[in-house]
Amino acid sequence: MLVVEKNNLSYEIERMIKEYGNDRQSLLQILQAIQKKYKHISDFAQQEIARLMNIHPVEVYSVISFYSFLSTEPKGRNIVRLCKTIACDMAGKDAVEIAVKRELGISFGETTNDQRISLEYTNCLGMCNEGPAMLINEKVYTHLDPEMAVNILNEIK
Amino acid sequence: METTLKTSKKRTGPVLFSNYQQADGIKKAIELGRENILLELKNSGLKGRGGAGFSTATKWMLSAAANAEKKFIVCNADEGEPGTFKDRVLLLEYPELVFDGMVIAGFTIGAKTGIVYLRGEYEYMLPSLEGFLNNMKEENLLGKNILEKEGFDFDINIRLGSGAYVCGEETALIESLEGYRGEPRNRPPFPVNTGYLGYPTIVNNVETLASIPHIIYKGGEWFKKNGTDKSKGSKLFSVSGDCRKPGVYELQWGTKINELLDIVEAKNCKAVQVGGASGVCLPKSQFNRSLAYEDAVTGGSIIIFDESRNMLKILKNFMEFFVEESCGQCTPCRVGNTKLLEGVENIEKGEYTFSYINKLKELGKTMQAASKCGLGQSSPNSFISILDNFKEEIFYSNRKGIKNVKA
Amino acid sequence: MLKRENIRIPVSQQALIVEKPIDTTTIGGTVTIQINEKKVSVPFGTTILDACKENQIHIPTLCHHPDLCIAGVCRICVVEVEGLRTLQTSCSFPVTSPIKIHTSTEKVRKARRHIIDLLLSEHYGECYSCFRNGNCELQSLAKEYGVDGYSFGHILEPKYKVDKSSAAVIRDMNKCILCKRCVRTCIDLQEVGVLEAINRGHETHVGTFLDKPLADVICINCGQCINRCPTAALRANDPSDEIWNAIDDPKKHVVIQTAPSPRAAIGEEFGIEPGHSFTGELNTALRRIGFDKVFDTNFTADLTIMEEGTELLRRLKKAVVEKDSSVKLPQFTSCSPGWIKFIEHFYPEYLDYLSSAKSPQQMFGAVIKTFYAKESKIDPADIITVALMPCAAKKFECNRPEMNSSGFKDVDYGLTTREMAKMIREAGIHLPEMPKSNFDEPFGNASGAGLIFGATGGVMEAALRTVYELVTGREVPFENLRIESCRGFEGIKQASIKLENCVESYNFLEGVELKFIVAHGTANAKKVMEMLQRGELSDVHFVEIMACPGGCLGGGGQPIPTSEEIRRKRAQAIYEEEEGLPVRKSHENVHIKYIYENFLTDGPCGELSHKLLHTHYTKRGKYIS
Numbered sequence A: 001m002l003v004v005e006k007n008n009l010s011y012e013i014e015r016m017i018k019e020y021g022n023d024r025q026s027l028l029q030i031l032q033a034i035q036k037k038y039k040h041i042s043d044f045a046q047q048e049i050a051r052l053m054n055i056h057p058v059e060v061y062s063v064i065s066f067y068s069f070l071s072t073e074p075k076g077r078n079i080v081r082l083c084k085t086i087a088c089d090m091a092g093k094d095a096v097e098i099a100v101k102r103e104l105g106i107s108f109g110e111t112t113n114d115q116r117i118s119l120e121y122t123n124c125l126g127m128c129n130e131g132p133a134m135l136i137n138e139k140v141y142t143h144l145d146p147e148m149a150v151n152i153l154n155e156i157k
Numbered sequence B: 001m002e003t004t005l006k007t008s009k010k011r012t013g014p015v016l017f018s019n020y021q022q023a024d025g026i027k028k029a030i031e032l033g034r035e036n037i038l039l040e041l042k043n044s045g046l047k048g049r050g051g052a053g054f055s056t057a058t059k060w061m062l063s064a065a066a067n068a069e070k071k072f073i074v075c076n077a078d079e080g081e082p083g084t085f086k087d088r089v090l091l092l093e094y095p096e097l098v099f100d101g102m103v104i105a106g107f108t109i110g111a112k113t114g115i116v117y118l119r120g121e122y123e124y125m126l127p128s129l130e131g132f133l134n135n136m137k138e139e140n141l142l143g144k145n146i147l148e149k150e151g152f153d154f155d156i157n158i159r160l161g162s163g164a165y166v167c168g169e170e171t172a173l174i175e176s177l178e179g180y181r182g183e184p185r186n187r188p189p190f191p192v193n194t195g196y197l198g199y200p201t202i203v204n205n206v207e208t209l210a211s212i213p214h215i216i217y218k219g220g221e222w223f224k225k226n227g228t229d230k231s232k233g234s235k236l237f238s239v240s241g242d243c244r245k246p247g248v249y250e251l252q253w254g255t256k257i258n259e260l261l262d263i264v265e266a267k268n269c270k271a272v273q274v275g276g277a278s279g280v281c282l283p284k285s286q287f288n289r290s291l292a293y294e295d296a297v298t299g300g301s302i303i304i305f306d307e308s309r310n311m312l313k314i315l316k317n318f319m320e321f322f323v324e325e326s327c328g329q330c331t332p333c334r335v336g337n338t339k340l341l342e343g344v345e346n347i348e349k350g351e352y353t354f355s356y357i358n359k360l361k362e363l364g365k366t367m368q369a370a371s372k373c374g375l376g377q378s379s380p381n382s383f384i385s386i387l388d389n390f391k392e393e394i395f396y397s398n399r400k401g402i403k404n405v406k407a
Numbered sequence C: 001m002l003k004r005e006n007i008r009i010p011v012s013q014q015a016l017i018v019e020k021p022i023d024t025t026t027i028g029g030t031v032t033i034q035i036n037e038k039k040v041s042v043p044f045g046t047t048i049l050d051a052c053k054e055n056q057i058h059i060p061t062l063c064h065h066p067d068l069c070i071a072g073v074c075r076i077c078v079v080e081v082e083g084l085r086t087l088q089t090s091c092s093f094p095v096t097s098p099i100k101i102h103t104s105t106e107k108v109r110k111a112r113r114h115i116i117d118l119l120l121s122e123h124y125g126e127c128y129s130c131f132r133n134g135n136c137e138l139q140s141l142a143k144e145y146g147v148d149g150y151s152f153g154h155i156l157e158p159k160y161k162v163d164k165s166s167a168a169v170i171r172d173m174n175k176c177i178l179c180k181r182c183v184r185t186c187i188d189l190q191e192v193g194v195l196e197a198i199n200r201g202h203e204t205h206v207g208t209f210l211d212k213p214l215a216d217v218i219c220i221n222c223g224q225c226i227n228r229c230p231t232a233a234l235r236a237n238d239p240s241d242e243i244w245n246a247i248d249d250p251k252k253h254v255v256i257q258t259a260p261s262p263r264a265a266i267g268e269e270f271g272i273e274p275g276h277s278f279t280g281e282l283n284t285a286l287r288r289i290g291f292d293k294v295f296d297t298n299f300t301a302d303l304t305i306m307e308e309g310t311e312l313l314r315r316l317k318k319a320v321v322e323k324d325s326s327v328k329l330p331q332f333t334s335c336s337p338g339w340i341k342f343i344e345h346f347y348p349e350y351l352d353y354l355s356s357a358k359s360p361q362q363m364f365g366a367v368i369k370t371f372y373a374k375e376s377k378i379d380p381a382d383i384i385t386v387a388l389m390p391c392a393a394k395k396f397e398c399n400r401p402e403m404n405s406s407g408f409k410d411v412d413y414g415l416t417t418r419e420m421a422k423m424i425r426e427a428g429i430h431l432p433e434m435p436k437s438n439f440d441e442p443f444g445n446a447s448g449a450g451l452i453f454g455a456t457g458g459v460m461e462a463a464l465r466t467v468y469e470l471v472t473g474r475e476v477p478f479e480n481l482r483i484e485s486c487r488g489f490e491g492i493k494q495a496s497i498k499l500e501n502c503v504e505s506y507n508f509l510e511g512v513e514l515k516f517i518v519a520h521g522t523a524n525a526k527k528v529m530e531m532l533q534r535g536e537l538s539d540v541h542f543v544e545i546m547a548c549p550g551g552c553l554g555g556g557g558q559p560i561p562t563s564e565e566i567r568r569k570r571a572q573a574i575y576e577e578e579e580g581l582p583v584r585k586s587h588e589n590v591h592i593k594y595i596y597e598n599f600l601t602d603g604p605c606g607e608l609s610h611k612l613l614h615t616h617y618t619k620r621g622k623y624i625s
């Protein structure tokens, strides 16, 4: 990482900590904000957060590793999360899954080379009556069929 | 491309979805005063809608009685139980019920802060909910001296989860709010005494809170008219799976499973999962059971399986869910669920003996008794009920003609 | 009524305990409960586990540890409480009402057995090839519950790579049962914060920052986590094979130095109750094993006192007489390598406060490969120095690149008490049966001042005995030389001693109140450093810090298990042995006088001693790249 980038990141984290407070109960909010902006929480960011919040880096890492929506590895600009829980599964999630994988040429858990899309599974999205469902960043798409899913993915930048 | 989200509300019922004008409940609450609110609540017989079914009046009384400089009201909007989506409908279409309920709770126990723990998957609701809260502030339904009542201060903020089912468990939720891993705490002490940041905290489900304004405004007697002896009022059911009209239904407590299946137009139904992945799976022969705390209890999730479904695959999907979603701190749940999943896989492969199956069921009972939180205590429910109720299909038929859940 | 034990640690690991009434005779002060048909009264808020223990009812535990707060995660301690649907963990359940408890119903026994079965199903490895064989809590439980097979299968391939990167601690997560005792030790007890639970669900494991090897993160090598691990998931890096090779090699001259704490604890490895010293027996055993010479680390402890004490007096002189404001006071002790690494990582800007004196172990290494080699006419290249230590961090210390002032690696191997016991057993020796013998010349038996280095406050007490006498010409004014204010297990002790009627050369200290602080465990060290940062130590002169709770006697290389009670007994053994020694002040040790007269001829803190006996430190900082 370049020094300039590091400085920017430190600055950003400091700003967030000012906004949310440096009490432990702000940790998750800060992590979510960084995840959203940088699509992952880097080693350096974790240590900066730990320093500014006066906790141990391993505690930050431990919290990140607990929550599915936080990651330490860089993710694509858009994170696609396909529900694999029972109702969506019964409604035809498999067909969507296959189509999406084929279209993007990557498997679930991977990111496209152009960093455009990361594919992930998720558990029940609370859209069970409208399955199959998927989440793209924070937006939810339901009643998917393979063609529709692929069209949606092709449209996002 | 916009979200393809549509309204999922399918039946307007007599209680929760009945008419309500924002702020009516709060006004009435101020009129009644704390003690009367608690009496009204007690009279209504309201029990928690989040799954555990604990008496709401008792919970409120305990935290009202607690002596502390700060108290908190937490709305549990982590709705993660597979097959549950009623809280989503409430939050999107009836936010006034939920928030009024929180304000009333704050008034009753003397809390100044309300927190909505919204699951990360529902982040798309954030703008509309925050807009709604701002309106409430403008109308003096939030903030200082609410409705001119001296000293009645209350604010609500929304905090997001980050994709962990276990954070719906109330103490895990509190841990998560405090910035830790969502690992459930030891109990006692309970959140009503020692909750968020160590202060007395009420954690209530979205639907529980949404019932409050009705009860306060219309009275416990009115609420009680619906339901059964032990289950008062009505309930929102999230129906999904094999039926023509999946969606959210408000039905009386005590409705028979058969009746529900008719309403949602389910055909050739073989099994009904009552209570989501952590609930039980009932076969046809038990469809005359009623949905109520005293019989087939559910936090609202009803998943319907028709004749074409492979019960073993369904069970496997459930067990995979628990293996991933266990917080991993206690032995029975962390390791137990993997053993149950392993058992399902072995049955799939045909590599099992009945003594092995029985051993696993015994293990399930230990998990129910010895796990630290409700997740591990209920995750064996599906395992035990599916293997018991669908023996024929799983162990004796050659499973030809049964469509796989997974390709 | 309810309070948190400690706000610093993750709440999931915090005991939310009920404050016990100060006076149990008041109404509500005690609760009468029923445990298996027996009615007993216990103080309000007692845990079921403690209530049972007091009434001789055994309940198995795994995640519970007397030094740590309650976790309630292993679930092995479950009991039935009448009226409650689920089983309750006795370690976490406070008694606040007259409950009825059943500790051994069918449901309870079955649950415990299941939990053991589950743990074993994921436990990779076999007891016969495991260093904890015979002293493993999981193994004893399996035995207690008559496990004679694997009910739910048994893992056949290791899931995790064994982390051997650290010079001190080896982590084999395949044997971990996720009791998180190490996590609570590292984060809460020591406040170093290396270990935490990573991931969730079935992927949960105990890991480091970014799951890096232990050598690459801020581990201070204190080994406290090893002492509290119920299984073999954590162990020290054991050099005994290399030592055997050296012993078997006729060309090598293998000498061993033994620190005070192992002697006071090694008996525990041979089934003796804690609290007995085996100094003489150990000397004999070591010779029988084949060590060519057995030396007493207390000799260099005495030497440390001479060097560190002189350094302190010089700093005082500079500060008081020369009014040199650049002098760093208080002076911090430097004999605990865990503490050294702690300050290098967490407070690198304060390294100048440390005494530059090496630890006794490293001084001895340097002295052996120079002075001793010369005196006994042995090529230092043929000398192997082994250090028997209570400590895991000593293994890291002897491998520090700067520790070669003799021209060779000063100390070749650091060996823990546990590993030494193993070697003794391997040699077919039952230690308690050995006849006693003395240490070898030219260092002989050291003073008692060196011996008490083993307990927290010992270095301070030894230093005061010497410094006070150097400055005033009189013995410290305490009965039997016992400086009680240095003793005991309070986390941070502060005291002072007035210097009056000083001798000529030290009259600049006339009337000075010599103030000192003693802290043990790095959590307490952290508190002291925060006091220093806030400028609260400006009138303090000397600070002793030991990284391990209780001091070296509670070191990471000492016999397992550990508890405050055990550590207290070890301390008692040390103090008792000390009072029986003929020489009890470092400066009166004749061998010390000899070495200053014949080898370190320019005296304490002189040029040669600077080369051999002093060192420098590295600013490590907290960032990991």
Ligand SMILES: Cc1cc2nc3c(=O)[nH]c(=O)nc-3n(C[C@H](O)[C@H](O)[C@H](O)COP(=O)(O)O)c2cc1C
Pocket (backbone or CB within 6 Å): B047, B048, B049, B050, B051, B052, B053, B054, B056, B076, B077, B078, B079, B080, B081, B165, B166, B167, B168, B169, B170, B171, B203, B204, B205, B206, B208, B209, B373, B374, B375
């Ligand atoms: C694993 C697990 C997940 C839970 N998820 C939720 C949830 O998503 N929403 C909810 O309201 N309650 C959930 N609960 C129940 C809560 O622990 C708690 O009982 C509930 O929020 C109390 O509110 P109530 O009394 O209004 O039902 C869950 C419990 C467990 C054990």
Ligand code: SF4
Pocket (backbone or CB within 6 Å): B166, B183, B184, B325, B326, B327, B328, B329, B330, B331, B333, B334, B371, B372, B373, B374, B375, B376, B377
């Ligand atoms: S039962 Fe499962 S989710 Fe609950 S505390 Fe134990 S491991 Fe965590």
Ligand code: SF4
Pocket (backbone or CB within 6 Å): C123, C124, C125, C126, C127, C128, C130, C131, C132, C133, C134, C136, C137, C138, C139, C175, C231, C232, C233
């Ligand atoms: S850790 Fe304990 S149970 Fe495991 S192999 Fe070693 S002695 Fe046996």
Ligand code: SF4
Pocket (backbone or CB within 6 Å): C169, C185, C186, C190, C192, C193, C194, C195, C218, C219, C220, C221, C222, C223, C224, C225, C226
């Ligand atoms: S040796 Fe000490 S610092 Fe290192 S992991 Fe263990 S307890 Fe933590």
Ligand code: SF4
Pocket (backbone or CB within 6 Å): C175, C176, C177, C178, C179, C180, C181, C182, C183, C206, C225, C228, C229, C230, C231, C233, C234
């Ligand atoms: S390494 Fe040892 S102390 Fe740490 S969790 Fe595992 S078994 Fe427990």
Ligand code: FES
Pocket (backbone or CB within 6 Å): A083, A084, A085, A086, A087, A088, A089, A123, A124, A125, A126, A127, A128, A129, A131, A133, B082, B083, B084
């Ligand atoms: S199962 Fe897919 S959204 Fe509920």
Ligand code: FES
Pocket (backbone or CB within 6 Å): C060, C061, C062, C063, C064, C071, C072, C073, C074, C075, C076, C077, C078, C089, C090, C091, C092
């Ligand atoms: S000893 Fe009580 S839960 Fe582990």
